[in-house]
Amino acid sequence: MSKNLLNILFIGDIVGDPGLNLLDTFLPGFIKKYDADFVIANGENSHQGKGINRDIIAKLYDLGVHVITGGNHSFAKWKVFSYMKNDGNILRPLNYPKGNPGYGYGIYDIPGMDRKIGVLNLQGRTFMSAIDDPFSTADWAIDRIKDETDLIFVDFHAEATAEKMALAWHLDGKISVFVGTHTHIPTNDARILPDGTGYISDVGMTGSFDSVLGMDKETSMKRFMLGTPHRYKLADGNNHICGIQAKVDMETNLCVHIESFVYPTLNNSKLEE
Amino acid sequence: MSKNLLNILFIGDIVGDPGLNLLDTFLPGFIKKYDADFVIANGENSHQGKGINRDIIAKLYDLGVHVITGGNHSFAKWKVFSYMKNDGNILRPLNYPKGNPGYGYGIYDIPGMDRKIGVLNLQGRTFMSAIDDPFSTADWAIDRIKDETDLIFVDFHAEATAEKMALAWHLDGKISVFVGTHTHIPTNDARILPDGTGYISDVGMTGSFDSVLGMDKETSMKRFMLGTPHRYKLADGNNHICGIQAKVDMETNLCVHIESFVYPTLNNSKLEE
Amino acid sequence: MSKNLLNILFIGDIVGDPGLNLLDTFLPGFIKKYDADFVIANGENSHQGKGINRDIIAKLYDLGVHVITGGNHSFAKWKVFSYMKNDGNILRPLNYPKGNPGYGYGIYDIPGMDRKIGVLNLQGRTFMSAIDDPFSTADWAIDRIKDETDLIFVDFHAEATAEKMALAWHLDGKISVFVGTHTHIPTNDARILPDGTGYISDVGMTGSFDSVLGMDKETSMKRFMLGTPHRYKLADGNNHICGIQAKVDMETNLCVHIESFVYPTLNNSKLEE
Amino acid sequence: MSKNLLNILFIGDIVGDPGLNLLDTFLPGFIKKYDADFVIANGENSHQGKGINRDIIAKLYDLGVHVITGGNHSFAKWKVFSYMKNDGNILRPLNYPKGNPGYGYGIYDIPGMDRKIGVLNLQGRTFMSAIDDPFSTADWAIDRIKDETDLIFVDFHAEATAEKMALAWHLDGKISVFVGTHTHIPTNDARILPDGTGYISDVGMTGSFDSVLGMDKETSMKRFMLGTPHRYKLADGNNHICGIQAKVDMETNLCVHIESFVYPTLNNSKLEE
Numbered sequence A, B, C, D: 001m002s003k004n005l006l007n008i009l010f011i012g013d014i015v016g017d018p019g020l021n022l023l024d025t026f027l028p029g030f031i032k033k034y035d036a037d038f039v040i041a042n043g044e045n046s047h048q049g050k051g052i053n054r055d056i057i058a059k060l061y062d063l064g065v066h067v068i069t070g071g072n073h074s075f076a077k078w079k080v081f082s083y084m085k086n087d088g089n090i091l092r093p094l095n096y097p098k099g100n101p102g103y104g105y106g107i108y109d110i111p112g113m114d115r116k117i118g119v120l121n122l123q124g125r126t127f128m129s130a131i132d133d134p135f136s137t138a139d140w141a142i143d144r145i146k147d148e149t150d151l152i153f154v155d156f157h158a159e160a161t162a163e164k165m166a167l168a169w170h171l172d173g174k175i176s177v178f179v180g181t182h183t184h185i186p187t188n189d190a191r192i193l194p195d196g197t198g199y200i201s202d203v204g205m206t207g208s209f210d211s212v213l214g215m216d217k218e219t220s221m222k223r224f225m226l227g228t229p230h231r232y233k234l235a236d237g238n239n240h241i242c243g244i245q246a247k248v249d250m251e252t253n254l255c256v257h258i259e260s261f262v263y264p265t266l267n268n269s270k271l272e273e
């Protein structure tokens, strides 16, 4: 069969068990609904809100995830890195300095197709810690990926909207899809940039919305109001999946459709329709 | 006539002439479409991207805006403050320290109704400059506003999604509507919180989307890639209005409907439907 | 006896046992050498580098310390706060928001004199967390202290040299002595400001100088070079006491002498003299 | 003649005309007093507090300065960069990303000796903007310099004391002298590290001490107290030179003596001696 559109499904930052349980129930259905050829999920918060472990990795593969991306919490649990050395399907941002374990990008076979996809994970520096430059690191990695495939997906884990837009403009036309993660709030700006790259500033999170970014809201309020340290706890309740689906033209390797979803729908109306 | 729903229209950060020109063309139509009773707009970037001036204020009033809110750029053009002393319909964040000019909240007659609305403008501190605490300032102002009306709208101008969610939880049920501004990217999380406050993390901006946050994208990319200062310029092209409409039940003063819009719609698909 | 100069001894941030052991050996001698009437020490890092506990508090009192000040690490060990409720001689920065336990200033009898001294602990906000304004908090506290005494000592725990100088200028002539703490590096700018307040930007730390700020240097280098979290450890070796002695004229309550010391002297020369 | 000690004189951040005028009067005397073989000065604030220009460069050369280092204000005045392309004796931090003009290190003949000295200018990232990693940049540059000379001087322009100490430990024994600049406050920790590198956390500034970091103190206080922008002005009065002199053993290329000075002495006592 010669399919000419690739369907990519991306799941935003999974926050602990509430997020994992949602995926357990709904991810297989989403994969079917969107006829997803390749599934990527950001797992930096999947282990109780911070980091990931081996069981969660196995579970996500079981559910149909092909590649797991990360972020600033990727290094929260060092134990998992001994395992990750041998697993190129778990990524952490490439622009952490040399000397850190783990992979920042990979090139993967797309199941059932004679094609490959490159997935690149990067992290921002504005309002975040000082690591290597994501712009020049992106250029370096994309050069290497392009030796094997022009079909490229980037997860840019960053805080500042300006840095996300700037890197996306820098990469427009060179990659297929660019998604932002890390703020845990889905944005409403999914669009195709002029040179063909699919874009969204942030996919949002997969976890409890009766929370502050998936974590207990009382603790978070205390931290802001008192200015003192209080131990974070995971939240639960009003759980939602945030994701995007993108369609890539297999001839041009450019995006022809990108849309975001929050499931179940957030309750924004008490009016009868 | 006894209307039982109040329609509020809020327009996100207006960035220079591209934003103002859009409003000139479309705002009257939006007011009609949404049957808006009260119109609020964030004007902190309306003067060439930074600050505001007297002509723009007059123009926005002409177009039907009742109250103009601000943010970290409110103080960029000091000249306008001599005028603002006498105009309580232009706000800047209340939690700038005492000694600064301007108003941070106001209580306004809703045209054509025998009712008042309080509008409160606050600013975040995470990843922003160190001003007074927005949480305790909110409590103080809301106490005073409630002497006159329980119908309260808050524009929280802030960077961090966690700070926005935390303040919204703190105010849930005490105010009618809470909108975030400042990141210039619309979020996809408009919802009604459990105790009845309408919420969105960020309304987004009104200006050029062929840009980084409304400003020239080449300059922004240079700043990120070189780390050196380069003069900001306003962008133009691919201009959009970001806003929300909210409906407030006039008996409970709580929100019964909140939805966001980006107009014209962003192009997220090249597929035929 | 009518003494007309008050001798104050202040000891900079004590970092763990290396700092405490030095004080055990040398503090009594310093008190004698400087004929110190009142002894203040910053204890925010005294418990293994972070926070303080009840035993350390008792030990410092035994050694002759009258008041213990704090900083951003004061809240690291919550257990001690139940005790601190009843002990007004341990301070933490006053400008932590209301709702936090502990005292931020106190007025104390000077042993053997019929006089009182006010000690005020404040914290900066530049490059630090967003707490209340140290400038207006200082004004508020100094007003209250002055009802009982004009002899006032301020420990301003802050990172930025600009914020330290600015607050010192704001207080010059209103207080007797202003010392900075927190950077753990002694500065070479002890001086009497034009209106009579004794000033130093930072007193420095009391702990291991074979370290990064008293903590293990290998860990610190890893954190900077790798950008990833690595557990802090206390350092030991090449231990030094940093302090100042100040003399205050008991009639004017202004400073007439301020000098800093690092003991033992740092090795800055291999030349024979 | 075979001299076996090299005398280096370094002058801390020159802030505008008050700093330049002091050097005009006193620098030649200092060069003579310390028998300085090589003179380096940080000029990032020499032009009215921000940046440098061609006249100031010429003047500093006239006064006996051999190399001018810079910092975060080096790029404040772009005009001078067209000139700097041709002048390798003016440096700006090397770890600004590729694509920026100017030199970050140089290898220079020491006048009257048959020896060369390498001077390397780096900038920190903690509490500063996100540029390239100073640690790996240092390693790269030092490798190249060592092809020509082992006598190496580093000016690390940085805010955080921890980052300064960490980089100094990383370089201890590989370079002759390491000085910190940028905070504009002289530190009291000049010392020789265990493997032979001369060290000081900050040299301090050369300019008005009746100021906040050389700039008008009223403006600075307003900025801190009001949280709003107010235009910086240069200060004047109570002007001081901050510098260090270091002696390097010409056989080992390691430091055998380092001492700092503030001239004239700060007034820290009103007591008769």
Ligand SMILES: [Fe+2]
Pocket: A013, A044, A045, A071, A182, A183, A184
């Ligand atoms: Fe996350």
Ligand SMILES: [Fe+2]
Pocket: A044, A071, A072, A073, A157, A182, A183
């Ligand atoms: Fe994250």
Ligand SMILES: [Fe+2]
Pocket: B013, B044, B045, B071, B182, B183, B184
């Ligand atoms: Fe804005």
Ligand SMILES: [Fe+2]
Pocket: B044, B071, B072, B073, B157, B182
């Ligand atoms: Fe803003």
Ligand SMILES: [Fe+2]
Pocket: C013, C044, C045, C071, C182, C183, C184
């Ligand atoms: Fe400390």
Ligand SMILES: [Fe+2]
Pocket: C044, C071, C072, C073, C157, C182, C183
């Ligand atoms: Fe501290």
Ligand SMILES: [Fe+2]
Pocket: D013, D044, D045, D071, D182, D183, D184
């Ligand atoms: Fe400087």
Ligand SMILES: [Fe+2]
Pocket: D044, D071, D072, D073, D157, D182, D183
């Ligand atoms: Fe600087």
